[in-house]
Amino acid sequence: MKLTVIRLAAAALIVPSGAAQAQEGSPDCTAVFADLYADISDTVPVDLDQCEPDTPVYVLDECTPPESFTPGAVTTHLILAIDASGSMAGPAGGLSKMEAAKREAQRFLTEVHDDIEVGLMVYGHEGTNQPEGKDVSCAATELIHGFDTRRSELDGTIAGLQPTGWTPLAGVLDHAGEVVAALPLEEGEPGPVPVVYLISDGEETCDGDPVTSAKALIDAGVSTHVNTIGFGVDAVTAAQLEAIAEAGGGTYYPAKDARALQDQLDAIRETEAAAARYRYCVDLNAGKIAMATHNEIIKMTGCFQRNNPQQRMSALMRAVNEARDTGGPVAECALEISRMALAENRKTAKWLVDRTGPMNEKVLEEIEALYRDAGLRDD
Structure with missing residues (x-):
């Protein structure tokens, strides 16, 4: 059975997460960044904790092999x-x-x-x-x-x-x-x-x-x-x-x-x-495992899109650009704030991949184990 698993690229996800800490720049600019980040977080709230995936839930059918069944030898x-x-x-x-x-x-x-x-x-x-x-x-x-x-x-x-x-x-x-x-x-x-x-x-x-x-x-x-x-x-x-x-x-x-x-x-x-009926039953079970994981990834992805840290980053950079016209600490620290924001981005840019990757690997392992336990694969 061919299994298609969702793999989400992280390249487009340039987002920060958690409380901001200055990575570079003067202490004054670090404080300015922290204040600005806190203000933006109040207006553009992001809560990725609620997007953490649950363990996929599925109920497998009982597949009983025929009496004459030979492991690994179901006719194709x-x-x-x-x-x-x-x-x-x-x-x-x-x-x-x-x-x-x-x-x-x-x-x-x-x-x-x-x-x-x-x-x-x-x-x-x-x-x-x-x-x-x-x-x-x-x-x-x-x-x-x-x-x-x-x-x-x-x-x-x-x-x-x-x-x-x-x-x-x-x-x-x-x-x-x-x-x-x-x-x-x-x-x-x-x-x-x-x-x-x-x-x-x-x-x-x-x-x-x-x-x-x-x-x-x-x-x-x-x-x-x-x-x-x-x-x-x-x-x-x-x-x-x-x-x-x-x-x-x-x-x-x-x-x-x-x-x-x-x-x-x-x-x-x-x-x-x-x-053949036995193989079909096992294939259905493999599909249930894959679909439960697929649904969990879809749910997690939808939650992430609703809480996308990129929205907060975009608001922060808009504030920096607006401050360039009015002056003040934010304008003076614009370069340092941009660097700190990019450092925060690197922490959260792979949020989805860090979760979907292990989920994809686990579902493949579970399906492989299912077929081996059913005697449909010798590897």
Whole structure:
């Protein structure tokens, strides 16, 4: 969450405060300054004590993490990678595996929490599942829709998928790594937490090493998790998909048929939604902390403007200028009075910054602590 905190510059605040004491000049001019300052203070009263800020008050909501919550791993970006290899034409109950996967993927993506940015990746969707089409098919991994795509656009694309070629599991993970590496990192903000959900009904058939690719993806410096969903797979394929998930810091979800796939995707969706709701609750609490401090600074600033010492300084300098025409002690001490007034100004010129600075630092510390205590940041 980005936090914008009010920072008020002190450069324009040239004001005195408290009882004046001569910093320079003769004793006579010091006394003249003190008398003039007292007279001006009676006519232009300034009471900054009443502007001292109160401690910001806020009541935070109770945010309960889901049972499966992993600290620091609330999903920000989700890549759903769908197998479009030829074997997906096989049966899954009354549907083909491809038709079942498409149906459940469409439903899954429309129900994923809105705070999660979703991308759609497809692999093995070009060439053929024959030897002459292998090279083309094994090179076919594509992020068809990036994270900025509307969910409604994903539906039509998924509907048009057909079982086609070979199964480049390593290739799709390598491509996912490129996508993840391109995610923007904003200074001062926690990095993105992308999660890959890879649906497949078969093991690697393109001579790649998907376990190594999964490990490389999470070792790339971005907090990524690779989860695999085995759809109607045999024991050998299940073992490989489980090894991929383990290497990628994720979970293997077995789905023996269309109904099981639906159940697994429902469970995944609810897990992600619960984690997103938890993050949203914590974000709201951070906003409450920031807003309480913001309101206190606004109140303090308004009080300062009503009691602005600059008004008293302006009145004092007007009196000095008027005295130049009439003579007398004030006129004779005009230069010394100006110097003393500037010395007083230096004491109060930073009144607001001296208070808003620590308040800004404290609110940032409290929000950072909130996220750390919630397990949403590892730093």
